[in-house]
Amino acid sequence: MKEDFLHYIWQHQYFSKTALATTCGEPLEVLRTGFYNTDAGSDFREAILRVGEVEWSGSVEVHLRASDWHRHNHQHDPKYDQVVLHVVWQADVPVLRTDGTMVPVLVLQNRVDLRLLQTYEQLQNSKNAIPCAPFWPSVPEITKVLMLERALVERLEEKGGEVLQVYRSYGNDWEQAAYQALLRGFGFKINQQPFEQLAKSLPFHVVRKHQHNLPQLEALLLGQAGFLADAKDEYAQQLQREYTFLQHKYKLEPLPRHHWNFLRMRPANFPTVRLAQLAGLLHQHPSLFTKILEKDTMKKYEQLFQAAVSGYWQKHYMFGREKKALAKGMGKSSAQNLVVNVAVPILAAYASHSGDRAYLDKAISLLEQLKEESNKYTRLYEELGWRAKSAADNQAALGLYKRYCHPVNCMRCAVGNKIMKNSPAL
Structure with a gap:
């Protein structure tokens, strides 16, 4: 399991809320999950939670184990003093802020349906070049089209970013x-x-x-x-x-x-x-x-x-x-x-x-x-029934493969999200 699974679980709140509480036994209510952060710093920003009788506004940090907090040296970083909840799979140690106060911890290990975890692991451990190949036919066409459009824009922004770097340099x-x-x-x-x-x-x-x-x-x-x-x-x-x-x-x-x-x-x-x-x-x-x-x-x-x-x-x-x-x-x-x-x-x-x-x-x-050009990337998706119709499709397929499929970044992909959402657990 990787942290991206827990990011996905927290972002979509796919876990049991029955008697939700921190490891210290304080009742916990999630009022706002926060905004996923892809830059440096906490994983989710501007979250709103109620811990006990107090409402907190701040960040949520996600780790597989609570001890990862220390492994990443967050206990010495003032930026993490704003963390109001530490979401983990296993709570092996208590975690403290720089001032010595304890960070509330939520353990998800016994709150996530194992069938959802099995679907995730099937994607992560897939031997296919396109990890979701066995699920691809079951995903609505509109989901795939929108994801390819997103991958195209992201690829162009990445290419544009390289030009911008030269411009600024x-x-x-x-x-x-x-x-x-x-x-x-x-x-x-x-x-x-x-x-x-x-x-x-x-x-x-x-x-x-x-x-x-x-x-x-x-x-x-x-x-x-x-x-x-x-x-x-x-x-x-x-x-x-x-x-x-x-x-x-x-x-x-x-x-x-x-x-x-x-x-x-x-x-x-x-x-x-x-x-x-x-x-x-x-x-x-x-x-x-x-x-x-x-x-x-x-x-x-x-x-x-x-x-x-x-x-x-x-x-x-x-x-x-x-x-x-x-x-x-x-x-x-x-x-x-x-x-x-x-x-x-x-x-x-x-x-x-x-x-x-x-x-x-x-x-x-x-x-x-511009006319499409079949290449090793587009052929991977052609084998699944999708066909490029223009150079825009070529770039979209290349972006989707390099950013999501090759690194098995399924939790950030709309297709992977749809497959997870269609899991028997949900």
């Missing part, structure tokens, strides 16, 4: 945050790590100074990525000369070339081509963050990420290696990938920062317009 600079999100997206999983290293080693304030000059941008990006060190053809040597000057000016340390992956990739996806596309995008859209906020159709977002590359890269996929059929810019599917992994998190971040839900709604709308 760099002096509240949205363009810097957009730059790092863009480079991370340009990695397309296979080269995500070196692109992230590139973003850190090539500061945006340097890039910003040269966005008006495409050759200088190419020199900075390709040189910093380590692709100009052994320049042989004339264009590469031209960029190398430019990069050498800029490298000394800004004291740049290039990445090792071997960090980049080329294996099992089509030439159009080579990191050299991606860097040329990135240079074209940064050159054409010096205020990328602003453009992401302003666009209002999927087509405009796709066009935003399909900026044309320079003439050299329309014919080459590596220095000195030509290919006649290369596109002038990024393909539609790759641009849509950047909509999902760059534009959507930025919109979610700004929605959180500004408090304007419209930007989050725009992010969700973009995902709903």
Whole structure:
């Protein structure tokens, strides 16, 4: 058993109230359970209880054993002096506040129907990738739909939070945050790590100074990525000369070339081509963050990420290696990938920062317009009869799996809650 089970039991009051009393024998009446707290501090805040003849307002702390109070050093933390009830499965020791006063204790061990505990343990001990798989068909469709919608919003807020962290770390600079999100997206999983290293080693304030000059941008990006060190053809040597000057000016340390992956990739996806596309995008859209906020159709977002590359890269996929059929810019599917992994998190971040839900709604709308892609996460739910219909569903399934199913966090999931509520004990 984990504490989340007791959180669930207390929050929903799924225990016997007959002759309810503390371990000291004082009559107990729950007037308000309190609000569940996911941050630091007590588990439930603003609870109202009547212990004996006195009405108390404060926090409720939940542990499996009363001795966990000491194990977590609450007896030395003044924040826990406001706890008016300690809810436990077993009361093995008395607990005291910092001033030495005793905290009232409620034991739930003999007040919870064992059938409810058995349902919980069946979920917790499940060998299925989706713990509730045996129960899934019995859960109403509306419950599953609403939970997936919640998982989608939580995932977007999490992704937006990563962008916000960069924004705050760099002096509240949205363009810097957009730059790092863009480079991370340009990695397309296979080269995500070196692109992230590139973003850190090539500061945006340097890039910003040269966005008006495409050759200088190419020199900075390709040189910093380590692709100009052994320049042989004339264009590469031209960029190398430019990069050498800029490298000394800004004291740049290039990445090792071997960090980049080329294996099992089509030439159009080579990191050299991606860097040329990135240079074209940064050159054409010096205020990328602003453009992401302003666009209002999927087509405009796709066009935003399909900026044309320079003439050299329309014919080459590596220095000195030509290919006649290369596109002038990024393909539609790759641009849509950047909509999902760059534009959507930025919109979610700004929605959180500004408090304007419209930007989050725009992010969700973009995902709903993009075709679904079956992956190992969506297939887990497809096996249970659910099918993704858009990229929004893909993100919802990923959020549900990573936040709830994989860590077996069933008590915080609406589907798990419904299964518990349908337990014979209730």
